[in-house]
Amino acid sequence: MYQQQIVIDGLQYCHWDREYFQTLKASGIHAVHATLVYHETARETLSRFAEWNLLFERNADLIMPVLSMADVEAAKAQGKVGIMFGAQNCSPIDDEIGLVEVMRRQGLLIMQLTYNNQSLLATGCYEQNDNGITRFGKQVVDEMNRVGMIIDMSHSAERSTLEAIDLSARPICISHANPTFAHDALRNKSDAVIKALTDRGGLLGFSLYPFHLPNGSQCTLEDFCQMVARTADMVGVEHLGIGSDLCLNQPQSVLEWMRNGRWSKVMDYGEGSSSNAGWPDALPWFSGSRGMENIYNGLIKTGFSEAEAGQIIGGNWFEFLQSGLQPAE
Amino acid sequence: MYQQQIVIDGLQYCHWDREYFQTLKASGIHAVHATLVYHETARETLSRFAEWNLLFERNADLIMPVLSMADVEAAKAQGKVGIMFGAQNCSPIDDEIGLVEVMRRQGLLIMQLTYNNQSLLATGCYEQNDNGITRFGKQVVDEMNRVGMIIDMSHSAERSTLEAIDLSARPICISHANPTFAHDALRNKSDAVIKALTDRGGLLGFSLYPFHLPNGSQCTLEDFCQMVARTADMVGVEHLGIGSDLCLNQPQSVLEWMRNGRWSKVMDYGEGSSSNAGWPDALPWFSGSRGMENIYNGLIKTGFSEAEAGQIIGGNWFEFLQSGLQPAE
Numbered sequence: 001m002y003q004q005q006i007v008i009d010g011l012q013y014c015h016w017d018r019e020y021f022q023t024l025k026a027s028g029i030h031a032v033h034a035t036l037v038y039h040e041t042a043r044e045t046l047s048r049f050a051e052w053n054l055l056f057e058r059n060a061d062l063i064m065p066v067l068s069m070a071d072v073e074a075a076k077a078q079g080k081v082g083i084m085f086g087a088q089n090c091s092p093i094d095d096e097i098g099l100v101e102v103m104r105r106q107g108l109l110i111m112q113l114t115y116n117n118q119s120l121l122a123t124g125c126y127e128q129n130d131n132g133i134t135r136f137g138k139q140v141v142d143e144m145n146r147v148g149m150i151i152d153m154s155h156s157a158e159r160s161t162l163e164a165i166d167l168s169a170r171p172i173c174i175s176h177a178n179p180t181f182a183h184d185a186l187r188n189k190s191d192a193v194i195k196a197l198t199d200r201g202g203l204l205g206f207s208l209y210p211f212h213l214p215n216g217s218q219c220t221l222e223d224f225c226q227m228v229a230r231t232a233d234m235v236g237v238e239h240l241g242i243g244s245d246l247c248l249n250q251p252q253s254v255l256e257w258m259r260n261g262r263w264s265k266v267m268d269y270g271e272g273s274s275s276n277a278g279w280p281d282a283l284p285w286f287s288g289s290r291g292m293e294n295i296y297n298g299l300i301k302t303g304f305s306e307a308e309a310g311q312i313i314g315g316n317w318f319e320f321l322q323s324g325l326q327p328a329e
Numbered sequence: 330m331y332q333q334q335i336v337i338d339g340l341q342y343c344h345w346d347r348e349y350f351q352t353l354k355a356s357g358i359h360a361v362h363a364t365l366v367y368h369e370t371a372r373e374t375l376s377r378f379a380e381w382n383l384l385f386e387r388n389a390d391l392i393m394p395v396l397s398m399a400d401v402e403a404a405k406a407q408g409k410v411g412i413m414f415g416a417q418n419c420s421p422i423d424d425e426i427g428l429v430e431v432m433r434r435q436g437l438l439i440m441q442l443t444y445n446n447q448s449l450l451a452t453g454c455y456e457q458n459d460n461g462i463t464r465f466g467k468q469v470v471d472e473m474n475r476v477g478m479i480i481d482m483s484h485s486a487e488r489s490t491l492e493a494i495d496l497s498a499r500p501i502c503i504s505h506a507n508p509t510f511a512h513d514a515l516r517n518k519s520d521a522v523i524k525a526l527t528d529r530g531g532l533l534g535f536s537l538y539p540f541h542l543p544n545g546s547q548c549t550l551e552d553f554c555q556m557v558a559r560t561a562d563m564v565g566v567e568h569l570g571i572g573s574d575l576c577l578n579q580p581q582s583v584l585e586w587m588r589n590g591r592w593s594k595v596m597d598y599g600e601g602s603s604s605n606a607g608w609p610d611a612l613p614w615f616s617g618s619r620g621m622e623n624i625y626n627g628l629i630k631t632g633f634s635e636a637e638a639g640q641i642i643g644g645n646w647f648e649f650l651q652s653g654l655q656p657a658e
Contacts, residue, residue: 043372050427098379105435 001306002296006030006076008314008321009292010205010243011086011154011176013258015250016055021062024081026289030314031072031082033110033175033243038088039261042099045092049106052083067107069322084321086110086152086175088258090121090140097136100143109325110150110175113137113164114157116270117263122153122160125186126270130157133167145169148327154187154205154243161193170324171201176243178207182227183214187271194231198239203320204231205243208291210280211271212245217281221294225302228312237308241317242295244286247279255279330635331625335359335405337643337650338621339534339572340415340483340505342587344579345384350391353410355618359643360401360411362439362504362572367417368590371428374421378435381412396436398651413650415439415481415504417587419450419469426465429472438654439479439504442466442493443486445599446592451482451489454515455599459486462496474498477656483516483534483572490522499653500530505572507536511556512543516600523560527568532649533560534572537620539609540600541574546610550623554631557641566637570646571624573615576608584608 007028013035014020024032036048056065064075066082075082085107092108093099103111113122113133121137123130133141141164144151151172153161164172174197180188189197194204206228213219214227232240247254255278259270269277285294292313299309336357342364343349353361365377385394393404395411404411414436421437422428432440442462445453450466452459462470470493473480480501482490493501503526509517518526523533535557542548543556561569576583584607588599598606614623621642628638 042375046371046375046428046431047425049431050425053427053430096376096379098382099375101382102375102378102435106431107434 002028002293002313005296005310006072006314006318007292008072008241008317009033009246010173010203010241010317011035011207012244012246013250014246014248015254016052017249018059018062020249021059021081023289025062025079027292028289029081029292030076031066031084031317033084033086035088036085036108037092038115038258039091039263042092042094042096042103045087045103045108046106049085052085056083065107066109068325069318072318072321084109086112086150088112088155089115090119093140095120095136097139097143100140100149101147104147104149108149109321110152110173111144112152112155113140114160115155116259122164123157124155125157127157130159132159132163138167141167142169146328148325150321150324158190158193161189162196165193165196165200165202168200170328171203171320172197173203173205173320173324175203175205176207176209176212176245177204178212178227179231181230183212185212185271187212191234194235198235201239201320203239203241203316205241205317206231207243207245208283208286209245209247210283213283217283219283221285221298222302224295225298228299229302229304232304232308237304237311238316238319240312241320242292242313244291246282246286246291248282248287250279252278331357331622334625334639335401335643335647336621337401337570337646338362338575339502339532339570339646340364340536341573341575342417342579343575343577344583345381346578347388347391349578350388350410352618354391354408356621357618358410358621359405360395360413362413362415364417365414365437366421367444367587368420368592371421371423371425371432374416374432374437375435378414381414385412394436395438397654398647401647401650413438415441415479417441417484418444419448422469424449424465426468426472429469429478430476433476433478437478438650439481439502440473441481441484442469443489444484451493452486453484454486456486459488461488461492467496470496471498475657477654479650479653487519487522490518491525494522494525494529494531497529499657500532500649501526502532502534502649504532504534505536505538505541505574506533507541507556508560510559512541514541514600516541520563523564527564530568530649532568532570532645533564534570534646535560536572536574537612537615538574538576539612542612546612548612550614550627551631553624554627557628558631558633561633561637566633566640567645567648569641570649571621571642573620575611575615575620577611577616579608581607
């Protein structure tokens with residue numbers, strides 16, 4: 001039964017307010033990986049933490065911060081939603097290795113090494129040339145391993161991703177992307193990447209963002225579950241989760257910040273285009289508060305057992321994070 | 330016996346290196362309130378935390394960070410020195426109320442509302458006019474109360490100090506200063522301040538910085554202990570501790586940063602003068618590793634019981650911090 005599972009969404013970037021926290025709670029989600037920043041510097045990241053602290057203070061009956069998986073268990077027990085912070089880019093550490101530990105203590109549990117573009121650490125998936133992990137990047141990978149901050153390569157280019165998997169002493173994740181076999185997009189991942197990731201104990205979170213899906217906003221629940229099933233056939237169930245990339249109730253300005261940050265003088269449309277510049281339409285079967293339950297039921301209809309469907313909607317994320325968030329021995 | 334006490338120095342700003350950590354450990358000190366910053370902004374404060382994290386990593390056999398008094402007990406049990414961070418000025422929160430909680434989570438346990446000059450929160454002891462606690466200051470006092478960050482008024486002016494004592498719902502401290510009855514200096518505190526502070530459960534840490542002492546660097550152990558005894562007669566033993574203000578092995582540049590920060594185009598000599606611009610000579614009986622033990626023995630010679638001397642060299646700080654560092658209910 002869905003209600004008996006531990007349910008974790010491995011990536012959301014919604015407009016966070018009380019109404020949405022009520023939706024989250026009603027959805028049965030126990031923890032959500034919430035994007036804290038896209039392009040914010042270290043200093044700006046502190047303000048984002050401060051804003052969230054105010055949300056925690058004002059919505060203490062609905063949400064709580066997660067610093068370890070014990071907090072997720074506490075959230076489940078108390079009927080709250082645990083918030084796990086991640087950065088979609090490495091901007092929170094500026095150019096300073098020591099900020100990895102500082103940000104980890106503050107509660108940044110997950111960090112992408114790059115967001116679409118070249119960063120100080122690695123190459124993003126929209127660059128023409130991928131030089132792999134940089135000198136600074138190698139030190140940051142080691143430091144993230146040491147302090148127990150999860151490496152996320154969702155928006156990284158192929159070579160950089162393979163090198164991160166290889167260089168990291170601990171399993172990494174691709175929190176929100178889909179296999180290119182289902183939909184060929186720069187943001188999706190090749191079989192080679194998915195195999196290397198999971199061979200090393202890493203986790204792939206399937207995305208519900210229409211640009212990552214076959215048939216975009218018309219993708220059916222059945223198509224989605226078939227994609228999961230084919231991936232499970234390839235690499236096993238235990239490495240799969242959900243990272244919905246759900247971006248609800250956000251204005252166009254947030255989409256433009258995601259795509260353009262401060263780096264572009266001309267409008268960059270990311271996965272969209274000048275004639276399709278807005279947010280994609282949400283999937284009808286993954287909106288409101290029934291999305292995760294719909295996926296759970298869809299997976300069972302596709303042939304997964306209840307236990308397997310439970311692993312995919314949260315159990316695998318829980319195990320992966322429980323291990324990965326601990327400091328190295 | 331000295332070895333049975335819990336020993337806490339309520340303020341030091343030494344040059345922190347392995348050699349000095351060995352001295353600290355040999356001194357029998359279990360925890361020290363270490364100044365993290367004087368005038369650093371929020372962003373710069375992160376770098377100071379990062380530098381300390383490297384010290385913790387490289388000297389894990391000698392020191393450990395303190396986030397609560399359970400860590401001080403652990404340090405004592407493991408034969409290590411616990412490091413408790415404080416800021417001598419409110420610069421780490423910039424102009425942002427939410428940074429109080431952010432800095433507290435990072436490990437900033439104690440913060441002065443001002444350092445000698447007017448700050449955004451209060452007036453420093455070197456200003457000609459003292460306007461008391463500012464609008465922002467009142468909110469910060471409430472927020473520090475809420476998250477369990479200790480208010481320290483060591484370098485603040487009289488009216489601001491009295492207002493902070495009054496406005497704060499929880500006891501505050503003057504971590505390092507002496508009574509003006511012993512030595513009349515702008516940095517020392519009137520009987521009115523000391524009585525108001527301790528009436529509300531606050532703590533006064535006696536300073537060993539020569540500029541705060543009768544006869545400066547010639548102050549004898551006996552003179553020091555007489556000052557403590559007279560204060561105890563006035564307000565009781567349970568509100569007294571040591572905040573030595575020990576600044577060993579620091580170059581002149583650090584003294585100038587303390588005194589001038591970025592605010593002065595002409596050299597400000599603080600408690601010194603153009604003809605006496607350097608660090609004062611340390612007290613012979615409070616240098617090396619025997620300082621706290623000397624004070625303990627001197628207090629007993631002055632008439633304190635072993636239990637009372639133990640309270641003064643650390644027990645009172647422990648009780649005060651154990652209560653004050655907890656978040657408000």
